[in-house]
Amino acid sequence: MPEKVPILIEFPVDADFIPSVRKFVSESTLIEGFTPKFSYRTEIIVDELCNNAVKYGPSTPGSSIKIQCDFEPDTIQLTVQDPGGTPKDVQNLRKVIGTEQESRHFLGHGLEIVRMLTSGMEVTQTPNGETVIRVVKRRSQNIIDTLTE
Amino acid sequence: MESKQIKLEVKTVEGRADTRIVEFDGDLDSTNVESTLDKINSVYGEGVVNIIADFSKLRYVNSTGLGILLHISKTAKTNKWNFKIAKVNDNVFEIIEIIGAHTLLDIYDDIGDALNSLN
Amino acid sequence: MDISSVELLTQTFDNMVVQGSYFVIIDLEGVDFVSSPAVGVLMGCRRRLIEKKGNLVLVGLSLHLREKLNLMGANRIFRYYNDVKTVLTDYRWEHDQMAQKMSLQVPANPGYVPAIRRLLSSVVLQKGYNRKDAFRIETIIDELANNAIEHGDHAERKFYIDFSLDRDKVELQVRNLTRGLDSSLAQQVKQKFENPVVDDDSIRGRGLALVKMLSSELRLDIDAQGTTVHVTKVRED
Numbered sequence: 001m002p003e004k005v006p007i008l009i010e011f012p013v014d015a016d017f018i019p020s021v022r023k024f025v026s027e028s029t030l031i032e033g034f035t036p037k038f039s040y041r042t043e044i045i046v047d048e049l050c051n052n053a054v055k056y057g058p059s060t061p062g063s064s065i066k067i068q069c070d071f072e073p074d075t076i077q078l079t080v081q082d083p084g085g086t087p088k089d090v091q092n093l094r095k096v097i098g099t100e101q102e103s104r105h106f107l108g109h110g111l112e113i114v115r116m117l118t119s120g121m122e123v124t125q126t127p128n129g130e131t132v133i134r135v136v137k138r139r140s141q142n143i144i145d146t147l148t149e
Numbered sequence: 150m151e152s153k154q155i156k157l158e159v160k161t162v163e164g165r166a167d168t169r170i171v172e173f174d175g176d177l178d179s180t181n182v183e184s185t186l187d188k189i190n191s192v193y194g195e196g197v198v199n200i201i202a203d204f205s206k207l208r209y210v211n212s213t214g215l216g217i218l219l220h221i222s223k224t225a226k227t228n229k230w231n232f233k234i235a236k237v238n239d240n241v242f243e244i245i246e247i248i249g250a251h252t253l254l255d256i257y258d259d260i261g262d263a264l265n266s267l268n
Numbered sequence: 269m270d271i272s273s274v275e276l277l278t279q280t281f282d283n284m285v286v287q288g289s290y291f292v293i294i295d296l297e298g299v300d301f302v303s304s305p306a307v308g309v310l311m312g313c314r315r316r317l318i319e320k321k322g323n324l325v326l327v328g329l330s331l332h333l334r335e336k337l338n339l340m341g342a343n344r345i346f347r348y349y350n351d352v353k354t355v356l357t358d359y360r361w362e363h364d365q366m367a368q369k370m371s372l373q374v375p376a377n378p379g380y381v382p383a384i385r386r387l388l389s390s391v392v393l394q395k396g397y398n399r400k401d402a403f404r405i406e407t408i409i410d411e412l413a414n415n416a417i418e419h420g421d422h423a424e425r426k427f428y429i430d431f432s433l434d435r436d437k438v439e440l441q442v443r444n445l446t447r448g449l450d451s452s453l454a455q456q457v458k459q460k461f462e463n464p465v466v467d468d469d470s471i472r473g474r475g476l477a478l479v480k481m482l483s484s485e486l487r488l489d490i491d492a493q494g495t496t497v498h499v500t501k502v503r504e505d
Contacts, residue, residue: 004375005374005376005425006373007372007373007375008373009370009372010369010371010372012370013353014354014357014368015179015180016395017368017370017391017394019154019394020386020390020391020394023383023387024386027383027386028383031383037240040240043209047179048212051179055350061357061360061366064369110212113212117247183348186331186334190338191338220331
């Protein structure tokens with residue numbers, strides 16, 4: 001079976017775009033046969049990852065955030081890449097992602113929710129200083145265990 | 150730009166001048182948490198001490214939205230006001246549960262229950 | 269920010285006006301308290317800047333500071349932003365006609381078209397375009413996306429959309445891969461596209477005629493990369 005075509009979206013570092021982008025990715029999962037519940041949770045994940053990228057990403061005009069959504073029969077892989085910033089920006093982002101404090105700090109960063117809604121989260125840095133966050137979300141096989149859906 | 154994602158409608162409650170129902174319609178996310186806070190604060194400012202938030206039309210909430218609900222809740226407690234939430238849909242409730250906020254927010258199945266709890 | 273800083277504030281502000289800086293961003297990150305006289309001074313500063321066609325905005329307010337300022341009625345006068353970055357985006361949008369761009373790569377599946385329509389329409393609405401314009405843009409993208417899917421090289425199974433918008437207009441480029449078109453056939457296609465004929469046999473012709481009516485500019489380019497349709501739609505409100 002041929003590989004599925006991934007969705008690629010590039011948009012400005014501007015929170016105005018996030019509601020539209022997260023809904024588009026969410027709708028895409030429905031189109032690709034995932035459940036409404038899965039698509040809702042995908043919307044949350046994309047929202048949280050993009051908000052972080054906008055908040056902690058740099059501000060050079062014309063820079064953009066890249067999202068990729070890869071579909072497999074039972075999983076999606078979401079990759080969000082910010083445009084890269086100064087060492088201070090990267091440091092701030094690390095602080096946001098790194099500490100477990102997030103779970104107690106609700107007014108924060110939402111990555112705790114992302115961790116709970118996905119099967120894995122990986123954070124890497126490109127040579128250009130762009131932070132790449134990759135998460136995998138599995139379609140639930142087990143109806144009872146809906147938290148992994 | 151001002152968010153187009155949420156609409157808040159304030160309704161009076163018969164027989165209770167100190168209480169309002171605020172209907173949330175749409176998505177509560179990072180683009181509109183501050184304006185939502187402003188609106189809720191302005192409702193409390195009119196001599197109102199009880200707000201029942203009707204979430205039946207609230208489709209979506211993210212962590213920032215939850216953060217603001219918790220902030221509103223905390224402020225209400227400090228002032229000895231009430232901030233009660235009713236008719237949360239399954240999707241929104243699940244997110245509230247995942248983040249552990251369901252024990253910190255005053256949530257009811259329907260508006261009647263929330264109103265009764267005021268007495 | 270109390271009485272002692274008010275004098276410094278006024279001085280700093282006067283210097284800025286003398287230098288011709290009419291757009292001022294007040295960064296309140298880390299500030300817990302702003303006294304009533306200080307707010308008064310800021311309001312006065314803003315009034316002076318408005319007279320010079322400038323403005324004064326506040327950024328970085330904590331929730332608590334925001335609530336305290338609102339009690340003083342500050343939210344009726346000042347626009348609040350989360351950070352300097354957002355102010356600059358807004359400013360450039362309004363004053364420099366800055367364009368913001370989006371790019372999409374999407375599977376060549378007609379099921380995606382409604383989602384694409386909603387994406388573009390909600391973005392323009394968020395940016396202040398009215399519903400009528402948003403609807404026209406939806407109609408345009410619907411037609412172009414369906415076209416691209418129908419006529420694209422089926423082996424490629426994807427197509428591309430580039431979307432640029434500024435305060436006054438939207439520019440769309442929908443691109444797909446159409447291999448194997450020799451230049452005379454390409455010319456024919458280009459001709460037909462840019463001059464759509466509405467007749468009973470041509471479902472697509474009607475659609476393209478509609479796009480042509482709704483756009484300020486419609487152009488088709490065919491090259492080795494594929495077929496690109498360019499549309500410009502000027503904001504009409």
